[in-house]
Amino acid sequence: MVRLFKLKKTFKPLDFTNSGDYHFVTIWHIEAPIEAICEAIYHSLSWPQWWRDVKKVEELSPGDAFGIGSIRRYSWRGRLPYRLNFDICVIYIEPLVTIEGIASGDVEGMGRWSFTTDDTVTVVRFEWQVRTTPYWMSLLAIFARPLFKWNHDAVMQRGGEALARMLNTRLVSITHS
Secondary structure (H helix, E strand, O other), rough: OOOOOOOOOOOOOOOEEEEEEEEEEEEEEEEOHHHHHHHHHHHHHHHHHHHOOEEEEEEOOOOOOOOOOOOOEEEEOOOOOOOOOOEEEEEEOOOOOOOEEEEEEEEEEEEOOOOEEEEEEEEEEEEEEEOOOHHHHHHHHHHHHHHHHHHHHHHHHHHHHHHHHHHHOEEEEEEEE
16 A cells, blocks of 8 residues: 655745756666665665765654654755755655655755666666755856756765665666756
């Protein structure tokens, strides 16, 4: 039986003609059971233990028994010399299929983890539709957009590698768009 859990919460639609709006998609192919991967992604409080770009995760609100409405504060630092701090409110969970959340803070928008299997490989898709809110990032986005994308892709590359290492398995491939 599939259970769907959803919280009604919305965010402003993004305008990708605005230089501070971003849409990133990363896909990891990892030789591991979908249950193990979903468990690791769902328990983001543990991410700093295995994903070096995640500097801190704090639980601000636990949400309901399924995690809907939970709010966690994330602090990230990639290869570029700045940190991003933002909160994620979980709005939708379909176990072993998807987790969605609304971001607010240094970025605002929506993130979605999706999980499928292909034989012995779990396909993990992360979609991130956000706008930057720090003035300096929005101002520099016209020129620095390729650097911000490169930084995001590097963070996700290291995340896929770290997840595979933590699960003692292999990252088969990774793609970014």
